[in-house]
Amino acid sequence: MDYDAIIIGGGACGLMCAVQAGLLGKRTLVLERNDKPGAKILISGGGRCNFTNLYTTPENFITKNPHFLHTAFSQWTVEDTISFFENFGEIQGQEKTLGQLFPKSNKAKDVVAVFTKLMYDTGQDIWLQTEVKSVKKQEEGYVVSFVREGNEQQLFCKKVVFASGGLSVAKLGASDFTVRSARQFGLSIVDTAPALVPLTITGKDATWYASLAGNSVFARVFNDRISFEENILFTHWGLSGPAILQISSYWRAGETFTIDLLPKFRLDELIKSERAAGGKRTVGQMLNDYFTKKMVEALGKYLPIELKIASLSKTDAKCVCDTIHKFIVKPAGDKGYDKAEVxxxxxxxxxxxxxxxxxxKQPGLYFGGEAVDITGWLGGYNFQWAWASGYLIAQDL
Ligand SMILES: Cc1cc2nc3c(=O)[nH]c(=O)nc-3n(C[C@H](O)[C@H](O)[C@H](O)COP(=O)(O)OP(=O)(O)OC[C@H]3O[C@@H](n4cnc5c(N)ncnc54)[C@H](O)[C@@H]3O)c2cc1C
Known part of the structure; x- marks a missing residue:
């Protein structure tokens, strides 16, 4: 049991780290608390695994230090991800939207199978249902204490990799273990919070949002930091959908953000052409061209949908334009770590x-993947970081 490194966590980063170390002729042991490897990979992208994004740049990540990523992404690129899965798993990527690459088979399990086969081929070990309890410094290395088959055990190793993820989705193995351990070693932590997470609405507006549950609208969602154009989804408790998940990573409690419900059109132009055609239609009839009936009815709470366009005053027209293009949302909170992607x-x-x-500060200790203060947008960016960080660490083991 003479390993070059012990890797804590058999998720995206840990598995990539182990197989890359294996390809370099090294031996690693992966300790994973779940009963199977890659639990998050398996459910990612709705079971289809959006394994990278063709347009990945450091700007698609939230971190205190964007420069940090330039080094990592120059050593492991999107092309490296694509050729890795092509060469070792015959996985062909298929772009769905906005550069998001999925396996052509649409099966996340094909992605995990690449790792399990390579782990075997390169002689890497993985112990499942093995929960690491602590890592302690000892002279030239570290003592890793864990519980396996009900027994407390310890192993010594010169190098230990924390690929044990973050706090999102406890039922898939997530906990504060990595952050807690890093703190114990005196490393500073950037404040953690759920990200890529649905947002809740409570109070007087709650019933309005709930009345629209199931309605999806292509929108531009923005605040003073960022802007995303994708779908939003109304739910019984608030807002979800890709554009909301994206903005959630840039939203802080107590803040508002704005939704342009019709980003491809200009309402003032639409009103102008309706007027030119006589203005006989009502505001509601005009909006029916762009929204569901249910949505238009709901917008009636804020807009004069019964009014004929010809009789709209300047103030009414401004109200229509502002409501559609600058719909202000003040979430009560988010759905928490169990619904957060990262x-x-x-x-x-x-x-x-x-x-x-x-x-x-701690030679021989490594940190990769979600545990590090690098959070990708929705769309395959988080896996790209997980693969890249696993690769980087493996080169040094
Ligand atoms: C529902 C959902 C869908 C997603 N879809 C996508 C997507 O399509 N594309 C994308 O890019 N990203 C997606 N993500 C995000 C992506 O899954 C993560 O960014 C990525 O898995 C992080 O990799 P990681 O290796 O750092 O952590 P993880 O994959 O979470 O792996 C960490 C592993 O460590 C294990 N572990 C933790 N503590 C211990 C311990 N004490 N002892 C032993 N083992 C331990 C855990 O059980 C886990 O298996 C999704 C996330 C979720 C929740």
Whole structure:
């Protein structure tokens, strides 16, 4: 049992790290608390796994230090991800939308199978249902304590990789383990929070949102930091859908954001051409061309949908334009870590060597994947970071 490294976590980062180490002729042991590897990969992208994004740049990530990513992404690129899955798993990528790449088979399990086969071929070990309890420094290395088959055990290793993820979705193995351990080693942590998460609405507006549950609208969602054009989805408790998940990563409690419900058109232009045609239609009839009947009825709470366009005053017309293009939302909160695709924040990049992801203060300790203060947008970016970080660490083991 003489391993070059112990890797804690058999998720995206840990599996990539183990197989890349294996390809370099090294031996690793992966300790995974779940009864199967890659639990999050298996359910990702609705079971289809959006495994990278063709247009990945450091700007698609939230981190205190965007420069940090330049080094990582110059060593493991999107092309490397694509050829890795093509060469080792014959997985052909298929772009769905906005650069999002999925396996042509549409099966996330094909992605996990690439790793399980390579782990076997390169002689890497993985112990499932093995929960690491602590990592402690001991002279030239670290003592890893874990519970396996009900027994407490310990292993010593010179190098230990924390690929144990963040706090999102406890039932898939997530916990505060990585953040807690990093703190114990004196590493600073950027405040953590759920990200890529649905947002809730309570109070007097709640019934309005609930009345629209199931309605989806293509929209531009923005605040003073960022803007996304994708669908939003009304739900019984608030808002979800890709554009909302995206803005959630940039939203802070107590803030508002704005939705342009019709980003491809200009309402003032539409009103102008209706007027030119006599203005006989009502505001509601005009909006019916762009929204569901249910949505138009609901908008009636804020707009004079019964009024004929010809009789709209300047103030009415402004109200129509502002409501559609500048719909202000003040969420009450978010749906929490169990509904969040990722955790924002984590181990500060200041603590890590950008080439190796080794902790500067603790030689031999490495941190990758979601546990680090690097959070991708929705759309395959988070896996790209997980693969890249696993690869980087493996080069140094
Ligand atoms: C529903 C959902 C859908 C998603 N879809 C996509 C998508 O399509 N594309 C995309 O790019 N991203 C997606 N993501 C995000 C992506 O899954 C994560 O960014 C990625 O899995 C992070 O990789 P990781 O290896 O850092 O962590 P994880 O994949 O979470 O792996 C960490 C592993 O460590 C194990 N572990 C934790 N603590 C211990 C311990 N003490 N002892 C032993 N083992 C431990 C956990 O059980 C887990 O298996 C999705 C996330 C969710 C929740």
């Amino acid at each position: 955790m924002r924040g984590g181990v500060s990049t200041d603590e890590l060597n950008p080439r190796t992801l080794e902790a500067k």
